[in-house]
Amino acid sequence: MLAREKEVRNTFRRFMAENLDRWDWQAAHVPSPLTKEVEESQAVKQAEKDAKRKAKAKELKKLRKAKEKAKQSTVRVAPSRQQPSSSFAAPISKEEEEKRALAEEREKRAGAAERRIAAMQNKGCAAGFADDIPCSCCNSSLAGKIPFHRYHYKYCSTTCMHIHREILEDG
Ligand SMILES: [Zn+2]
Numbered sequence: 001m002l003a004r005e006k007e008v009r010n011t012f013r014r015f016m017a018e019n020l021d022r023w024d025w026q027a028a029h030v031p032s033p034l035t036k037e038v039e040e041s042q043a044v045k046q047a048e049k050d051a052k053r054k055a056k057a058k059e060l061k062k063l064r065k066a067k068e069k070a071k072q073s074t075v076r077v078a079p080s081r082q083q084p085s086s087s088f089a090a091p092i093s094k095e096e097e098e099k100r101a102l103a104e105e106r107e108k109r110a111g112a113a114e115r116r117i118a119a120m121q122n123k124g125c126a127a128g129f130a131d132d133i134p135c136s137c138c139n140s141s142l143a144g145k146i147p148f149h150r151y152h153y154k155y156c157s158t159t160c161m162h163i164h165r166e167i168l169e170d171g
Pocket of ligand 1: 155160
């Protein structure tokens with residue numbers, strides 16, 4: 001009862017087992033004899049426990065590994081699984097194809113309209129550059145030049161613009 005360590009208690013109990021009549025063990029508070037048979041059976045039990053624990057640990061490890069493998073394989077399999085499923089959904093994909101075709105058609109038409117507008121704007125630009133229209137003052141070609149404007153007249157230079165204004169005002 002006073003011995004803190006198990007091995008010390010066991011020593012008392014072992015001695016009790018071999019000397020049951022030599023002491024009042026109950027008064028000494030040594031609870032029970034520790035015989036060789038008991039110790040052996042305890043050792044066997046302990047060994048069995050250990051073996052069980054080991055087996056359990058091994059199984060857990062196996063399970064964990066299997067789970068990880070399954071995870072990895074699903075990750076790897078996932079994209080290849082999607083392909084057949086999408087090709088299986090033939091009616092939906094056909095509908096989608098038609099939708100896509102319509103969208104493409106719309107885009108083509110929108111693109112054509114845009115090109116037409118751009119062409120018109122280009123023409124306007126060309127008019128702005130006044131390829132064919134000469135300077136309203138000196139009659140020189142305005143090709144490739146950005147003309148100066150005054151009312152509906154176009155000039156090759158500010159000089160021409162001022163001269164023409166004076167001519168108009170004089171007239
Ligand atoms: Zn001019």
